[in-house]
Amino acid sequence: MEWPELGPLWLTVRLAAVTTGILLVLGTPLAWWLAHTRSRLKPVAEAITALPLVLPPTVLGFYLLVFLSPEAPLGAAWRDVTGAALTFSFAGLVVASVLYSLPFTVQPLQASFETIGRRPLEAAAALGAGPLDRFLTVASPLALRGYLTALVLSFAHTVGEFGVVLMVGGNIPGRTKVISIAIYEHVETLDYAQAHALSAVLLAFSFAVLVGVYAVNRRFPVHVG
Amino acid sequence: MSTLSLDITLERPDFALSVTHAFPAAGLTAVFGPSGSGKTTLLRVIAGFEPGARGTVRFDGALWQGPGRFVPPHRRGVGYVFQEPRLFPHLSVSGNLAYAERRARRAGRRPDRARVEDGLDLGPLRDRRPAQLSGGEAQRVAMARALLTDPKLMLMDEPLSALDAARKDAILPYIEAIRDRLGVPILFVSHSVPEVARLADTVVLLKAGQVAGQGSAEEVLSDPALAPSFGVREVGSILTARVTVQHDDGLTEMALPDGQTLFLPRVAAAPGQPIRARIAAHDVILSRDRPEGLSALNVLRGTIAELRRGPGPGVIVRLRVGDADLLARVTRRSADALGLREGLACHAVAKTVSVAAADIGLGTASLSP
Numbered sequence: 001m002e003w004p005e006l007g008p009l010w011l012t013v014r015l016a017a018v019t020t021g022i023l024l025v026l027g028t029p030l031a032w033w034l035a036h037t038r039s040r041l042k043p044v045a046e047a048i049t050a051l052p053l054v055l056p057p058t059v060l061g062f063y064l065l066v067f068l069s070p071e072a073p074l075g076a077a078w079r080d081v082t083g084a085a086l087t088f089s090f091a092g093l094v095v096a097s098v099l100y101s102l103p104f105t106v107q108p109l110q111a112s113f114e115t116i117g118r119r120p121l122e123a124a125a126a127l128g129a130g131p132l133d134r135f136l137t138v139a140s141p142l143a144l145r146g147y148l149t150a151l152v153l154s155f156a157h158t159v160g161e162f163g164v165v166l167m168v169g170g171n172i173p174g175r176t177k178v179i180s181i182a183i184y185e186h187v188e189t190l191d192y193a194q195a196h197a198l199s200a201v202l203l204a205f206s207f208a209v210l211v212g213v214y215a216v217n218r219r220f221p222v223h224v225g
Numbered sequence: 226m227s228t229l230s231l232d233i234t235l236e237r238p239d240f241a242l243s244v245t246h247a248f249p250a251a252g253l254t255a256v257f258g259p260s261g262s263g264k265t266t267l268l269r270v271i272a273g274f275e276p277g278a279r280g281t282v283r284f285d286g287a288l289w290q291g292p293g294r295f296v297p298p299h300r301r302g303v304g305y306v307f308q309e310p311r312l313f314p315h316l317s318v319s320g321n322l323a324y325a326e327r328r329a330r331r332a333g334r335r336p337d338r339a340r341v342e343d344g345l346d347l348g349p350l351r352d353r354r355p356a357q358l359s360g361g362e363a364q365r366v367a368m369a370r371a372l373l374t375d376p377k378l379m380l381m382d383e384p385l386s387a388l389d390a391a392r393k394d395a396i397l398p399y400i401e402a403i404r405d406r407l408g409v410p411i412l413f414v415s416h417s418v419p420e421v422a423r424l425a426d427t428v429v430l431l432k433a434g435q436v437a438g439q440g441s442a443e444e445v446l447s448d449p450a451l452a453p454s455f456g457v458r459e460v461g462s463i464l465t466a467r468v469t470v471q472h473d474d475g476l477t478e479m480a481l482p483d484g485q486t487l488f489l490p491r492v493a494a495a496p497g498q499p500i501r502a503r504i505a506a507h508d509v510i511l512s513r514d515r516p517e518g519l520s521a522l523n524v525l526r527g528t529i530a531e532l533r534r535g536p537g538p539g540v541i542v543r544l545r546v547g548d549a550d551l552l553a554r555v556t557r558r559s560a561d562a563l564g565l566r567e568g569l570a571c572h573a574v575a576k577t578v579s580v581a582a583a584d585i586g587l588g589t590a591s592l593s594p
Binding site: 124 | 274300302303305311314315371
């Protein structure tokens, strides 16, 4: 087997790590709100969050391409601030991935927060814990499994992304050429040796991550309820 | 004496709570009423868990809720014991206790960890996980955790309702200890007459979301007019007496305030100590003449103060024994045959063994002269 060209792999890991980090920060308040709100807007918010699950990646990619392009207000504003276009850039890929993987963060977190319910939080409030204190010392530890699931699913889903990346980022080595695009390109050019090598790396990596997660999950079970 | 004044309404689709009342914030006040009367909701309003409630809540001069003001639950300084223990499953028993203690200290209060742990016998449980505790143990830890906030007011929402009778009996003395030794005012929600009779200094009766009456436990529980709220089988009266002699045959002899003698199954108390015993109305027999040749040890002289006929075959008779009320439930037929009427002198017979251990509690300071 030929030694694979690792550039796309690092780019992919970087993209998945940055995306997952942003998603955990953005997804936590959104999932918390969805778990506790009685607002009539809840079904609408839930539907929007779940859209990337049912939408073909090319559709999502197409709209992102339209909205992120320097001709659209959002893309123009980004270019004015940073001096570079969002489309066909790493930053553009991050924006696209965050949207694309949103449900994989929000849904497990929302389910965890709903399972915990109000009861332990009320108990903590009666013990003098303020809202942030309650979240950090009661809700977060009890939602640990949810966080683990959200983290792994978001990361893995971003690693496996193809259609959206192709639409928004194209295929620029070192910038937007992630591993799935690289594999596709190798297959297109009939370079099966490189395709094999990259695919094997991705397979081994994904398997190792999942085994690690399940092992941790088994060793430190968090009982909720 | 500090008070807790409420003037609040809370509308729900199927229920409305409307309470304007000043609760005594001393000793143990039982909020008593049937299921669905709003007891739990009332407690949640006081704790600040029902932001939808409108009106004012004032405790000890501080406005907890009022026009343009809502003090959140974590700043009210109340201890809350829920129906289920609600211990944090990711922390040990010790961790649960420390959670409360640390936040109380940060707020400038002074919980006494050693005293609370001793008082509730938590030593052997300290390193366990909540999942390894029995229901009674978990509820004891929950009470300790609430006490470690060094609360100004304890709210207890039927903390015994999930426990079986034996566990209940085991935990009642701890609640008596909190009431008598720690000096925290307690609001205690219950729908169990024996619990209220044993623990409460004051009883607030709640009916369909409104306060229907307040009085000392003796008055409220011995009021035949209120009997339907308890259910006729739960009707009974509370007698307060002082221990005089502990006999070798397992009996405790006591003196009622008017000097008459009462025998109860062994009560663990020193001579001179006040004891309160609940005597169920259906365990009392009435006789016009002093009965002779009976196995029952307790024969008390009294005067009939009130006869109350209900829709059924029974009559509730309120007998004045010294300054206390003793209730008897007899059939209408017997009442007619004996010619019972108000003002008639009469004897009441109560079997010693019909008074269960759960019906006997230690008297509080407020009851002793």
